[in-house]
Amino acid sequence: xxxxxxxxxxxxxxxxxxxxxxxxxxxxxxxxxxxxxxxxxxxxxxxxxxxxxxxxxxxxxxxxxxxxxxxxxxxxxxxxxxxxxxxxxxxxxxxxxxxxxxxxxxxxxxxxxxxxxxxxxxxxxxxxxxxxxxxxxxxxxxxxxxxxxxxxxxxxxxxxxxxxxxxxxxxxxxxxxxxxxxxxxxxxxxxxxxxxxxxxxxxxxxxxxxxxxxxxxxxxxxxxxxxxxxxx
Amino acid sequence: xxxxxxxxxxxxxxxxxxxxxxxxxxxxxxxxxxxxxxxxxxxxxxxxxxxxxxxxxxxxxxxxxxxxxxxxxxxxxxxxxxxxxxxxxxxxxxxxxxxxxxxxxxxxxxxxxxxxxxxxxxxxxxxxxxxxxxxxxxxxxxxxxxxxxxxxxxxxxxxxxxxxxxxxxxxxxxxxxxxxxxxxxxxxxxxxxxxxxxxxxxxxxxxxxxxxxxxxxxxxxxxxxxxxx
Numbered sequence: 093x094x095x096x097x098x099x100x101x102x103x104x105x106x107x108x109x110x111x112x113x114x115x116x117x118x119x120x121x122x123x124x125x126x127x128x129x130x131x132x133x134x135x136x137x138x139x140x141x142x143x144x145x146x147x148x149x150x151x152x153x154x155x156x157x158x159x160x161x162x163x164x165x166x167x168x169x170x171x172x173x174x175x176x177x178x179x180x181x182x183x184x185x186x187x188x189x190x191x192x193x194x195x196x197x198x199x200x201x202x203x204x205x206x207x208x209x210x211x212x213x214x215x216x217x218x219x220x221x222x223x224x225x226x227x228x229x230x231x232x233x234x235x236x237x238x239x240x241x242x243x244x245x246x247x248x249x250x251x252x253x254x255x256x257x258x259x260x261x262x263x264x265x266x267x268x269x270x271x272x273x274x275x276x277x278x279x280x281x282x283x284x285x286x287x288x289x290x291x292x293x294x295x296x297x298x299x300x301x302x303x304x305x306x307x308x309x310x311x312x313x314x315x316x317x318x319x320x321x322x323x324x
Numbered sequence: 325x326x327x328x329x330x331x332x333x334x335x336x337x338x339x340x341x342x343x344x345x346x347x348x349x350x351x352x353x354x355x356x357x358x359x360x361x362x363x364x365x366x367x368x369x370x371x372x373x374x375x376x377x378x379x380x381x382x383x384x385x386x387x388x389x390x391x392x393x394x395x396x397x398x399x400x401x402x403x404x405x406x407x408x409x410x411x412x413x414x415x416x417x418x419x420x421x422x423x424x425x426x427x428x429x430x431x432x433x434x435x436x437x438x439x440x441x442x443x444x445x446x447x448x449x450x451x452x453x454x455x456x457x458x459x460x461x462x463x464x465x466x467x468x469x470x471x472x473x474x475x476x477x478x479x480x481x482x483x484x485x486x487x488x489x490x491x492x493x494x495x496x497x498x499x500x501x502x503x504x505x506x507x508x509x510x511x512x513x514x515x516x517x518x519x520x521x522x523x524x525x526x527x528x529x530x531x532x533x534x535x536x537x538x539x540x541x542x543x544x545x546x547x548x549x550x551x552x553x
Contacts, residue, residue: 160549215500222496226487235549236483240497243476246542247501250535254507257527 100303107300110293114140114286122286125277132277134192136286140294142185142210147298148178149213153245156238168234169309171241172224177301179217182210205255212251216244230316336421340429344403345436354402358441362395366449380453385514388449388457389506392442392466393473393499399437400477401494403430404485417551427478427547431540434474442466461516461525468532469509472539476502479543482550508532 118136125132151174159167189207190200201207220240227233279287348354369387373379407413416426446466450457477498484493512528514520 160546212500212503219496219500222489223483223487223493226489226493228488232486235552236486239479239483239546239549242546243479243501243539243542246538247504250504250531250538251507254504254531257511257531 096307100300100307103296103300103303107293107297110296114290114293117286117289122283123280125283127277128196131192131195134188136290137294138185138188138192139287140290141181141188143291144294144298145178145182145185145210145213147295148174148181148302149245149248151302152178152241156241156245159234159238160242165230165234165313168237169306169313171237172309173302173305175217175220175241176305177298179214181298182214182217186210186214203255205252208255209248209252213244213248216240216248220244333422333425336419336425337428337432340416340426341432341436344430344433347406348433348437354399355437355440357402358395358399358437359444361398362391362441362445363448365391365394366445366452375453380455381518382514384449384453384455384457384517385510388445388513389469389510391445392438392470393502393506395441395445396438396470396473396477397495397498399441400434400474400481400498401484401491403434403437404478404481405490408485413551417553423548423551424544426551427482427543430482431474431478431543434478435470438470438474439467442470455517457517459516462513465509465512465516465529465532468529468536469505472505472532472536473502475536475540475543476505479547479550482547504531504535508535 114136118133122133122136124130152171155167155171155174158164159171186207193202194200220237223240224233224237227236366387369375369390373383373387375383375387407416417423419426446457449455477494480497480501481494484490484497487493508528508531512525512532515525515528
């Protein structure tokens with residue numbers, strides 16, 4: 093078994109440090125928001141985790157297409173890794189968002205485009221894993237997985253647009269926001285530092301986790317092959 | 325311009341669809357199951373929602389589409405399971421035609437089953453709840469929605485029947501990706517039923533058409549990977 097490469101080890105350490113610094117910036121360094129108070133601090137990690145979920149979603153869709161075009165099992169491993177990470181981080185983003193929404197919107201949940209789309213994306217991911225679990229032949233499992241990620245990757249943006257045709261109350265902190273949005277605010281300089289640092293930190297953490305997960309996938313495939321060899 | 329290859333493609337599609345329709349004409353097991361199931365769903369909604377006159381006006385579109393979606397999965401699943409069980413799919417795949425012809429043939433037959441069920445459910449619902457559902461716009465929405473639903477459903481059901489948990493797999497795969505159809509169809513149907521302006525309905529119709537085109541194209545491109553051995 094190959095041991096972890098030095099770059100990956102270094103990346104682990106960098107990720108940990110970045111996470112610690114980002115936590116400090118979000119919880120201590122950034123000023124308390126005037127209207128919402130301490131709960132607004134959730135925002136830094138909420139957006140950062142949703143961003144990672146998004147990165148995973150895009151990576152999954154692209155590797156699905158790459159798998160169908162090339163048939164290289166490498167892309168299948170990348171796709172599974174991306175879906176798994178995206179599943180976890182969207183879940184964290186949803187939970188953090190709910191914690192923020194309870195005092196600000198006075199409800200844990202609302203059927204807003206982003207919330208609903210995130211929830212549906214989670215359901216698509218769960219369906220994806222159930223589909224894979226039900227197929228023994230690794231080649232077919234990879235093909236079906238890739239087809240389903242492709243279908244999901246196309247349908248999720250359409251779902252988002254469809255729900256967006258209703259009104260939304262989700263605030264848009266960067267860019268223009270609709271008049272009905274509730275809980276929006278303007279970021280001050282220190283808030284921006286905490287915010288962009290969180291985005292950067294979580295992007296690095298994403299790369300680190302992604303790398304780890306792909307490596308685990310490779311090792312799992314090797315184990316499977318060795319098992320087959322022993323059985324023969 | 326129809327070239328010979330186009331003509332033979334259309335012929336292959338028609339042959340696959342006709343095979344299903346002829347089998348159904350003799351057994352009538354699929355459409356009758358979907359139909360009875362639809363009526364039961366409406367019955368359940370009746371008690372679940374207390375469909376009095378005031379509620380009815382606002383929920384009719386939702387009840388109809390939930391019924392169609394549930395009955396649709398039943399039909400899609402069964403229509404593919406039959407192919408798989410009796411080894412028909414292998415036979416079809418051996419046929420010297422383009423694989424996508426098989427896909428379009430199955431879509432055509434699945435769509436016909438859904439439309440037949442809808443054609444019976446609509447008057448029954450009108451009769452039971454004394455609501456007039458015969459609005460040309462509503463019929464167009466039902467057609468567009470059913471096309472999109474069967475286009476994705478046929479692709480996903482051909483994956484679902486090849487899994488170990490095939491009886492439960494299709495709705496789990498299909499519902500989350502069919503959400504845009506359901507949203508747009510419910511909104512557009514509700515719009516027609518409440519006499520909303522065409523301006524308010526048009527975006528939903530466009531969404532339905534876009535979904536139909538996009539997903540038919542995707543299914544056409546990836547169907548090969550789904551049936552490949």
